[in-house]
Amino acid sequence: MDDFVCTLKAGAVTRVRFTDMKGLSEHLSSISSALFVADENSSYAIPENLSDRCLVLSSGEEHKNYDSLFKIIRKALGLKLSRSSRFVGVGGGVVSDMTAFASSVYMRGAKLTIVPSTLLSMVDASLGGKSAIDFDGVKNLVGTFYPADDVIIVPALLKTLPEGEFLSGLGEVIKHAFLTKDKSLYHFLLENKDGIMARDEETLGKMVELSLKVKKEYIEKDPEEKLGIRSALNLGHTFAHALESITNYEVKHGIAVAWGLEMALAMGVEMAVTPADLKESADGLLSLYGYDTSLRIEKDKVPIFRSYKEKDKKRDSSGVQFITLSGWGRYVKVVPDDNLIAKLVAKV
Template identity: 55%
Template sequence: MTDVYALSSVDELGPVLKDYDRTLMVTDSNASKLVDLPSSSIVLPPGECEKRWESVDRILSRALELSLARDSVFIGFGGGVILDMASFASSVYMRGARLVLVPTTLLSMVDATLGGKTGFDYHGIKNLVGTFYPAEAVLIVPDTLRTLPESEFRSGLGEVVKHAFLSKDRKLHEFLIENHDAIMARKSDVLSEMIRLSLEVKIWYITRDPEEKKGIRSALNLGHTFGHALESLRGFSVSHGEGVAWGMHKAFRAGVELGVTPEDFASSAVSLLELYGFDGDESIADDEFSRYLAAIRSDKKKSGGSVKFVLMEGQGLPVLTPLADEDIRKAVSC
């Protein structure tokens, strides 16, 4: 099980990381500005397009140059792109070295550090190559979010709001309503509590289905199937979090239409999305629908040849179900 620690500032990181003997810090040129890096660190260019084999190769080569051993520690310091690649490299180096993650984006704090998914994009397919390899520790420093661009912050908020719906209780939902202004002002103590509540939800799902084989962990894909297809249709000009938030609007609409989702639950969920500026207004025009459907069909979350959507039967009650093309059309066309 991964230990999660919250630190109040990056100054606390140095002493904690010093306790690890023989380390390789992996970061990118944006996240690297947040700390004094050890000289042995590897600094990659930022962005999803760098999440590829050549970058992983550079990490592994540096580990070899430094003569790292199996008990050496790979430290991923950055957003989800860096963490996924550092984790992958650590998982295959000498059949598995030690791994510590320090996420520096909101999305990576609430979504990419727990659950052990590692990987990189291959031949244009996102996360095609990867392993399951949980980190031994995750160090969260909410203070690092101060420098995060607004669009990246919003992208992470989309995932936090998703966790509020999947939670077995309404604690996170209420917290997000009561602390909206402080969250948007990025007050560290409030972000810290928001991240803690959000991670509790993720932990609930991943501990019951660590390798995503029972359909329980797949609930964390709420909004993703609708949303990924929008991201793909719009040439990835829509951020991941925006896509997921839009997808949740559509999942609630489809759920209500099919009698799966109670109207009062859907309307309270939609209010929370709107409070955080995720309006879900964008619609898929008739002449775009066949391309949108093709993007849905290429979604990797297929099971037995059919794409499963996550609909909600109420608070914390996700259900996985295929949808007829006509039901998808109704959900996304208004």
Template identity: 35%
Template sequence: MTFEEKDIIYPPLHPGTDRTFIRFYDGELDLNSIFYAGEKDSLPQRIFVTDTSVAALPVMHSFIDFFRGEDFSHPKIEAGFTGKRGKDVLLILGAGETFKTIESVLAIVKAALDNNGQRSAVFVGIGGGVITDMTAFAASIFKRGAHCELVPTTLLSMVDAAVGGKTGCDFDSYKNMIGSFFPAQKIHICPSFIESLSEREYRSGMAELVKTALLYEPEFFERIEKNPEALNDRKGALIKEGIRICVNAKAKVVEQDLTEKNIRMQLNLGHTFGHALESMSGLGVVAHGDGVAWGMARAADLSQRLGLCTKEYAKRVKNFLASFGWETEPVHPAMKEKYASDEEIAKVLVNAMKKDKKNSSDRIRFILQENIGETVITEVPEEDILAVLK
């Protein structure tokens, strides 16, 4: 058999925008002043997306009221609400990881289509990582690419999820299996939102902040290690500084490696273990940050087992994580409630890790550390992984 070959050379795929403008706000965020100050007819249509938890916040009321229409007889807004403000649209989805589905993404697309959305439309996600991920994903697939802006409302989405262009949703109980790289044109960060977070949500974001400190900011890690209680002051200068440090660190990485071919993989410290835990305990049972914190403890033990770090360093990391109340033992309590033995739990988690989209071979790729700021990307045999899970 013979054949002739013809190649087609393409330019790099455009990811929606060639730059992201990140704005840090002081004081309470006023969405009307951001999106409707000096409103002009020439502005593109906006498809605003949020969830029931964010919509219930007092700071959101004045913004949402303009989308209610003239009938104010039902002040409570449920999931599925769609309102209009001129040509703009507001869609409210259910809150939480269980709603991070392809059906929710398609609901965003449908809201845009039902309201004559064009490729010039701007999809604006107002919420935590679930909302920002799905809204940006919907923008990336709507008519092969619209535009996107994000307003992160949780600590997790401010320091990580909204920055860097990763979009997507869960599928078939696995985390973020469907998605795209599609950076937002603008990200509006207002730290005052974190004052309204539950303790669970706040701790979840704190884990990503700690992760960034371990990866890139030894001096900042040492400061919070000496005084971890300071991070509990949600109005304090330290948490605001931490948000900026995380955004700047991630921005620097993403500028060099948007599509995670090399150094961006470092940002997955704790995530291979953590995502497996989230998936196999049941999505939403373990908060993302709690999973990542547990994953960082497992990564520390794995680093020690492979001779990459000292026993003292692994202990230092685990002691710090434990000081915030995160689980650091090999077997997470959420898994004990579902499986019969530690051996079964370990095997279930490893099988979930094999499905991780970051792997490229039969071995499982991990982000491990030799010390603070000294990070290694390596593939690890299954027997070593099992050893730190039981």
């Protein structure tokens, strides 16, 4: 595992470092003026001697709200933190998004470290600077772009992660494997299933590094998602968001993304954009890791599926744009017609 840096804009550099539990403990203990934010499942990663500077929030997306944000800011104020102090988010994407948001607005911007503790937050939420809370039922409605200068990856933290959360993160990793012309991540996933599923630290560290480097390729070219490049990372997400909504979020995000990847490539093949052998490579990898790509929606639910799809952010005047691939790492935006979507997602 090699440390690396990601440059988002002049003066905003994220240093990504890999370490073990001992290294993490030493690093956190060395920060002189800091607030540590975790949730009840990730707080074990913070050394006990730092407990008076630690805020432990309730876990879950339902707590990604202004109540939690205010708790973070009040705790920072109670600790008399200044702009030169550091907010350290130790947790999954919910904790890191909220800690980043609080850090971005506290005294107009304090320092930020993210220690992601889920696979999804290691390969996705930790890098790229998006911070947010949900508001009035709308996910990530209120937020900022505020990259951490420091991201610490500790693969050992994944040992305690429930299997469903692990597979959810792995869905995003598989998506990244097809978003790059360099097939290293794809081959790594094909060849290291046993080590990955056994959560071997070294293997996971390498996988996270390869996956993060794919995200880095896109966000460095389009840090604030204004050029249409970074949005390629949304491959599979329009299908995924509709599936998550229709199942009332019972299907976890990354598992919905894995299904969405399959749907997006099937759509590309139908539209004569995606080569069939690329879709076959994705089918093979998804089934190797046990993702159910055969899932289809009851016919009478397709109109509801369409309405959720319409609510998705990726819309222009011609309709809802979907991302698909015309080759390894070559993304294309398409606007499929509703009959094609129904044909792909509905049970026959």
